[in-house]
Amino acid sequence: MDVVLLIGVGLLTGVTTVLFGFGGGFVAVPVVVWADAGLGADAMRVATATSALVMVANAGFATAVTPRRILVALRGSGLLLILLAVGAWAGALATRLAPSGLVRWAFIGYVALTIADVLLRPGFLRPLSQEGATPGASRPLPAVVGAPVGAVAAFLGVGGSVMTVPAMRRAGHSMHTATALANPLTLAIAVPATAVALAGTAIPAAADAHLAGLVDLRAASALLLGALPVIAVLRRRPPRIPDRAYAWSYVGLLATVTVAMLPMA
Template structure:
């Protein structure tokens, strides 16, 4: 896959980061598997590691350009953030030693189960008739964070192990907690950042087969810098534009678009090399 193709796909990761909270993970993984097919069994591990770096930058940039009033919804979420980071570090260590084939099938299996859950179980496409969370401007209510802290460890571990970044887990959970899609997808970015920082640090210390590494001189640890650079070059301008001028998307249509995007990328991963 050439640089211009990666750049074009980077534009897509910018859109998914800004509109759906996907820092690039479930988009970047199948793309890097294709781009690094010459690595053979190591391609999946390199894809997960490269995805983590792309998500650090994308999610960090998206968080930096998000209004502070919106980020105030994270107040009280310190324990959640700490457990997300701890779980991500554990998941990143685990994927370094896991066989590539099972990781790939676990990635596909998780996305398939998520799609079925979102489509069939009430609470995502058909929100529960429950009270909404307190408004962001309400500073008198106790701060509880966007999700229960107990979910941090398993979400962080699964996200880092599969390279999905966490938004595939956090957005549905926040949606079912009563958050509108607009807020859930925006808050997914700082949560993704917390998870991908330790995962990236661990990935930079990994190695692949020496012969395959010589054919891919851009590898630093398990990270393909060429693929990551192209994806980021395409993504960052799009994130800046959509954060400055976000489109108005009705909440229900936003949820359906999120589900459709998951279906597209699951199919892409199924046909990746």
């Protein structure tokens, strides 16, 4: 039953990867925490590690099938990508050392603050430049913020899109462009985070949890089984959603994830 549910959630992570640039982190973390509840305090640590592996596959595949005319907006962002990776490596190491309860409450607080930010600050629900902005008009993030964004994203297992999408919206991009560009940025964070997770010390109480390092391979496989076909279909035939409704649905998904995590905190 757990596997069936994980495949179903994988379908949802495929949708969020394409529509919101999440790569699966925000959706995968609460579900893996639930599926591995038997690990007790270590469930959150395993969830963030498993989320990183899922994001590598989802974000990598989504990036590969994204039109080049959109990806050109990241031209000249090499330093940003490097600093995202360095920050992600540090954040993933910090997750192994931090108390599980701290990571869980930090996850909830991070999402809640993001919801407040996109609702209260101008430029997200109503971008400064409306839909149709030139994809290469601006960089999604200054390179200097790459390390902190990567560190926070890897620490929480969220991929970073919750920071990068609002930033790109405020730079004038449509939701379609902002969410598509979030995937290669997520990939830069997820690869080093996954490497650290796979090298993590095994959990003694997890003999039946199918772990490789700190990654739950069974959960990751089930999530990807559901996600990858959905990404292929939606990238080929993306739904046409009005930009403002698109932005509100992003906020709604963040709120749903926050509510889902509260009983687990």
